[in-house]
Amino acid sequence: MIFARTYKRELTVLTLAVFLVLLAIICTTLIVRFLGMAASGRLATEAVMITLGFAALRYLPILLSLSMFIAILLALTRSHRDHEMEVWQSSGLSVSDWIKPTLSFATPILLLIAILSFSLSPWAVRKSDTYRQKLMSQDETAAIAPGIFKESKQADRVFFIENFSGDNGSATNIFVQSEKNGKIRLVSSNQGYLSADDAGNRILVLTNGRQYEGEPGSSVYRIIEFQRYTVLVPPRDGALSASPIQGVRTQELLRDLNNEKHAELAWRLGSPIGAVLLVMLAVPLSFVKPRAGRSLNLVLAILIYMVYSNMLSVMQAWIAQGKVHPIIGLWPVHLTLMGLIFVLLALRSGKLHQWRMGA
Incomplete structure (x- = not known):
């Protein structure tokens, strides 16, 4: 054969x-x-x-x-x-x-x-x-890609992080925009990190930055400089399809x-x-x-x-x-x-x- x-x-x-x-x-x-x-x-x-x-x-x-x-x-x-x-x-x-x-x-x-x-x-x-x-089912920051504007699941918040080292890591050049009661709030910071509060909620801590708040189309804005600013990161819906x-x-x-x-x-x-x-x-x-x-x-x-x-x-x-x-x-x-x-x-x-x- x-x-x-x-x-x-x-x-x-x-x-x-x-x-x-x-x-x-x-x-x-x-x-x-x-x-x-x-x-x-x-x-x-x-x-x-x-x-x-x-x-x-x-x-x-x-x-x-x-x-x-x-x-x-x-x-x-x-x-x-x-x-x-x-x-x-x-x-x-x-x-x-x-x-x-x-x-x-x-x-x-x-x-x-x-x-x-x-x-x-x-x-x-x-x-x-x-x-x-x-x-x-993880929080919103788990899906944030460095250098990409990411909208929250509720479509009321936009994140931008230039560099992000992952969970419990530090972040640089952070931008957060949110809208509430017809007002726009812009928060920017050069440094930040992920942490958790006493209740176990995950928070994004920003250091040495600025906050701009005002109504769209108006020339009147309130500017606040801060040394420490926390943003609550809401968890996503954990229900499995x-x-x-x-x-x-x-x-x-x-x-x-x-x-x-x-x-x-x-x-x-x-x-x-x-x-x-x-x-x-x-x-x-x-x-x-x-x-x-x-x-x-x-x-x-x-x-x-x-x-x-x-x-x-x-x-x-x-x-x-x-x-x-x-x-x-x-x-x-x-x-x-x-x-x-x-x-x-x-x-x-x-x-x-x-x-x-x-x-």
């Missing part, structure tokens, strides 16, 4: 390379979005990397499926381009003979995809949501099933099934004529994957909306792709032509 060992070795290298490239792309996209959220104060700066890790873990099943799909296409297409496949075919190997080593290589990764889909990915979504809500359905444990999905839970359960079950189908689809798609072009099968593979992925999303939405019965689920999409795989295998192996001649 020389061809199987050579084939698996090449698949290992290609799958790892493709996975790292896809992981770098998704991480770059996510970190740009999270940094934008941190810059606007919607996400704490120290939470960016942790949130990125949870998000990457959530997308691992899709990345692994795509990595294997692309690696198989590249490996077998290269064999055709370099005329190696002609040698194997002249030795008696057919298209179906490549299914067994392909599935043998993919089995450990398929098991990992199943574990991720049913357990680890929901755990990552659940932990990410819990961590996000924990940060949102419901966890997203993507983070619900699989065991809990099986209890009191509704349309939304049926849709999520069908998606988790369809993740490893789809990975198996993509692995099998890549084999017949890779068998092309050298004169047909090097990238024709890759374009066709991308098109089929996009249609398949979009149809799964549409069917999942229909299940959640009650338009498709849960028993039907995502099976029509999977069965359609499975039928396409058998047709392509028959075409590549010449069996379809034999069936027509026999008929």
Whole structure:
């Protein structure tokens, strides 16, 4: 089985390379979005990397499926381009003979995809949501990004801190604007720090600054210089919202099933099934004529994957909306792709032509 060992070795290298490239792309996209959220104060700066890790873990099943799909296409297409496949075919190997080593290589990764889909990915979504809500329940200064004007949750106060070292740390060049009874109050200070009063309330202490108070549009303002000024930092609403359905444990999905839970359960079950189908689809798609072009099968593979992925999303939405019965689920999409795989295998192996001649 020389061809199987050579084939698996090449698949290992290609799958790892493709996975790292896809992981770098998704991480770059996510970190740009999270940094934008941190810059606007919607996400704490120290939470960016942790949130990125949870998000990457959530997308691992899709990345692994795509990595294997692309690696198989590249490996077998290269064999055709370099005329190696002609040698194997002249030795008696057919298209179906490549299914067994392909599935043998993919089995450990398929098991990992199943574990991720049913357990680890929901755990990552659940932990990410819990961590996000924990940060949102903290006081307003927890979400202040240095150098960014941040409005309070009640929309009656604006903070600006040039440099901020975090909880219980010091701050420099502080600006606070508030509005009360139709009057604007501006407080500025070069130094400040976070503290707590006797009742346990968090306060922002400003030192050696000025306060300007007056009505908008009026030229009369009261200016007060102070050595110590305290600003109460109100805590945010600590009420936790419901966890997203993507983070619900699989065991809990099986209890009191509704349309939304049926849709999520069908998606988790369809993740490893789809990975198996993509692995099998890549084999017949890779068998092309050298004169047909090097990238024709890759374009066709991308098109089929996009249609398949979009149809799964549409069917999942229909299940959640009650338009498709849960028993039907995502099976029509999977069965359609499975039928396409058998047709392509028959075409590549010449069996379809034999069936027509026999008929």
